[in-house]
Amino acid sequence: xxxxxxxxxxxxxxxxxxxNAALHHALQACRQVWCVFxxxxxILDPLLxxxxxxxxxxxxIRESLVELxxxxxxxxxxxxxxxxxxxxxxARAQDEIPxxxxxxxxxxxxxxxxxxxxxxxxxxxxxxxxAHAGIMFHGHKDHVIFERREVLTQAGHPFGxxxxxxxxxxxxxxxxxxxxHPVRQYAGSLAALPDGLSAPGPSLADIGFQATNxxxxxxxxxxxxxxxxxxxxxxxxxxxxxxxxxxxxKGPSYLSVHLRFGTISIRQLVSVAYPMHLQGIQGASTWxxxxxxxxxxxxxxxxxxxxxEKAFKPEYDHIKFEHGKHAKELFAAWCEGRxxxxxxxxxxxxxxxxxxxxxxLRMVVASFLVKDLxxxxxxxxxxxxxxxxxxxxxxxxxxxxxxSSSGCDAQPYFRIFNPVTQSERFDPQGKFxxxxxxxxxxxxDACLHAPWQARELELAAAGVELGKTxxxxxxxxxxxxxxxxxxxxxxxxxxKVGN
Numbered sequence: 001x002x003x004x005x006x007x008x009x010x011x012x013x014x015x016x017x018x019x020n021a022a023l024h025h026a027l028q029a030c031r032q033v034w035c036v037f038x039x040x041x042x043i044l045d046p047l048l049x050x051x052x053x054x055x056x057x058x059x060x061i062r063e064s065l066v067e068l069x070x071x072x073x074x075x076x077x078x079x080x081x082x083x084x085x086x087x088x089x090x091a092r093a094q095d096e097i098p099x100x101x102x103x104x105x106x107x108x109x110x111x112x113x114x115x116x117x118x119x120x121x122x123x124x125x126x127x128x129x130x131a132h133a134g135i136m137f138h139g140h141k142d143h144v145i146f147e148r149r150e151v152l153t154q155a156g157h158p159f160g161x162x163x164x165x166x167x168x169x170x171x172x173x174x175x176x177x178x179x180x181h182p183v184r185q186y187a188g189s190l191a192a193l194p195d196g197l198s199a200p201g202p203s204l205a206d207i208g209f210q211a212t213n214x215x216x217x218x219x220x221x222x223x224x225x226x227x228x229x230x231x232x233x234x235x236x237x238x239x240x241x242x243x244x245x246x247x248x249x250k251g252p253s254y255l256s257v258h259l260r261f262g263t264i265s266i267r268q269l270v271s272v273a274y275p276m277h278l279q280g281i282q283g284a285s286t287w288x289x290x291x292x293x294x295x296x297x298x299x300x301x302x303x304x305x306x307x308x309e310k311a312f313k314p315e316y317d318h319i320k321f322e323h324g325k326h327a328k329e330l331f332a333a334w335c336e337g338r339x340x341x342x343x344x345x346x347x348x349x350x351x352x353x354x355x356x357x358x359x360x361l362r363m364v365v366a367s368f369l370v371k372d373l374x375x376x377x378x379x380x381x382x383x384x385x386x387x388x389x390x391x392x393x394x395x396x397x398x399x400x401x402x403x404s405s406s407g408c409d410a411q412p413y414f415r416i417f418n419p420v421t422q423s424e425r426f427d428p429q430g431k432f433x434x435x436x437x438x439x440x441x442x443x444x445d446a447c448l449h450a451p452w453q454a455r456e457l458e459l460a461a462a463g464v465e466l467g468k469t470x471x472x473x474x475x476x477x478x479x480x481x482x483x484x485x486x487x488x489x490x491x492x493x494x495x496k497v498g499n
Contacts, residue, residue: 003029003108004136006191008101010111011037011086012119014142014262015064016223017071017183021142024181026110029138032191034104035072035086037065039207040093042122047386054210056355056389060221063214064263065201067222075187083192088201094122098129104194107135112142112262115302116393143262144295145169145177145270148302151295158303159296160312162409166292178271217354219257219389226264229254234272240283247347247358248431253287256390257356259294266291297398300408307397307407315491316406322374330373333474334365335383337437340473342448343423344368346436353436355389360426366403367417372480374487377404405488413488416481423449439469 007030009023015037017023026033039061047055069086076084089096101109109130114123127137141147151168152158159165204211214221220228233253236243243251258264270291276284304312311317322330333339337348347361357365362384369380381400385391401407405415427433430448434441440448442462447454452466452473459466466472 002031002189004031004106006030006032006104006106007034008097008104008106008109009033009035010097010109011035011068012111012114012262013260014112015061015068016226016263016265017068017075018223019180019265019267020112020183020262021140021181022110022112022138023183024186025138025140026108027183027186027189029110030106030108030189033189034106034191034193035084036097036100037068037086037088037201038093038096039088039090039202040122041090042092042094042118044090044207044209048208050386052386053208054212056212056214056219057391058207058209059204059212059214060219060257060389061261062201062204063221064223064261067224069201071223072190075184076190076192078184079188079190081188081190081192083198084190085193085198086201087193087197090202090207094125094129097126098133098135101130101135102133108138109135110138110140113139113147114143115148115298117305117308142181143259143266144298145266145291146172146295146299148299151299158299160300160304160408162293162296165296165299166289169292169295173270173274178267178274180265180267213354217356219354219356221263223263226255226258229258230264230269230272236283237273237276237287238281238283241286242283244286245360245426247350247361248427248429248435252359254356256392260390260392266294293398294395297394300398301394304408307401308393311404311406312401312408312410313406313491316404318490319406319487320490321370321376321487327373327375330474331369331375331379333471334369334373334375334380338471338474339368339373340452340471341368341419341423341477342430342433342437342440342451343427344419346427346433349436351384351387355387357384357388358432360422362399363403364417364419364422366400368419370404371416371484372419372475372477374480374483377401377406405491413491414485416484418477420450420477437470440464 007026009026014020014022065086065088072084072086097109130137146169149158151165151172240251243249255264259266273284273288273291277288300307334348337345339345344365347357347365351357366380369375370377377400381396384396398407402410405411405413430445433448440451443451443454443464444458447458451459451464451470464470
């Protein structure tokens with residue numbers, strides 16, 4: 001027996017019709033269910049105002065919605081319902097969802113949790129408006145294994161250090177937490193759209209955006225694309241620990257964008273990685289740790305929302321970073337890949353050309369911005385937020401605060417990546433650098449990581465003219481390191497000696 005006659009499933013960061021918690025509960029609880037996604041103008045309009053009219057994320061979402069719509073129609077058809085389309089709207093979500101719920105005369109709206117502060121505010125507004133209309137709002141955990149305050153210290157507090165969190169996470173994990181939320185068997189509740197709601201979803205142009213190079217850079221969209229990537233990664237997961245740090249090697253899973261938009265279930269991924277971890281397969285154990293880091297950063301955001309605006313560790317807000325015209329010039333050089341450090345510049349070329357950056361390189365360029373150039377971590381965080389196709393506030397904020405030493409369980413402030421040694425270690429043959437900096441392609445491997453140290457004959461033979469075809473370094477790393485140690489002295493604990 002159904003709890004409700006009619007319900008509305010609101011898709012957000014969960015663009016799949018399989019193993020979806022909110023969709024599962026909606027179909028079980030309601031005799032009829034309609035599904036909706038809103039291109040939220042509160043999110044999109046600021047992108048347009050910043051000139052980001054060709055945003056790969058928006059195109060990724062739209063293409064994934066086309067597949068989701070087809071999947072919902074297929075599920076409806078299997079149960080004898082024609083026209084079980086996905087409703088797609090371009091509006092302010094906090095206004096559109098209550099309005100649509102009342103138009104459809106539903107008794108309940110279902111959605112999966114989103115713990116970003118803006119999402120909390122939006123959902124609180126929606127809940128209040130729905131409650132005023134006598135409509136229930138049901139939220140469900142879906143995009144992480146453990147959320148909010150589910151994993152706590154023995155004293156009952158949220159964790160601020162990763163390793164004990166990971167240990168507690170693994171100890172708490174059992175089959176219940178990995179159990180899928182089936183959809184197909186309950187899809188008989190999917191309802192055909194009533195008259196006036198059957199129009200196709202908007203095109204990119206309809207919502208003010210332009211097509212990107214998403215197809216050319218071969219980022220697969222939707223659940224089908226996610227499962228293709230996962231099937232490929234499953235064949236090489238045992239090598240993940242050994243390959244993940246080398247940007248020229250096919251090491252990562254490349255699933256980050258799919259986890260961000262929920263085109264694949266985190267439960268499915270952990271259900272594969274965890275048994276392999278128990279078998280002692282080190283690649284799977286390392287990848288599982290990365291998935292646990294993801295949960296960790298989401299619970300940090302949920303329990304310490306001040307990290308969005310300030311440092312996790314308050315004392316780090318007292319650091320005086322570079323400012324003014326010179327700082328802006330240094331930041332522009334970083335953004336545009338003109339620092340004179342090839343690995344940094346190649347990494348920035350990668351994000352600018354593809355919307356993706358290898359995880360090792362995210363750490364390298366973040367450290368370089370904060371600790372070589374002396375620029376506040378929030379500048380880099382905002383740049384990543386605008387350019388990464390897999391941008392996720394929790395992980396992005398956590399990563400930048402880790403690199404700046406201001407975050408939870410961050411690297412000590414006196415550990416400063418050397419961009420040259422990072423390059424020599426993780427791109428020893430310069431394959432990655434040559435791919436994104438073709439102007440340096442003819443340099444010998446030994447000269448590629450620090451061209452300013454090459455002999456004039458070597459540069460001339462490779463067609464490289466420093467200061468013209470490739471920039472000279474904007475800073476000297478050794479000198480920048482000393483400035484950073486002085487800058488960070490404000491947070492130095494009495495009696496603690498840096499090394």
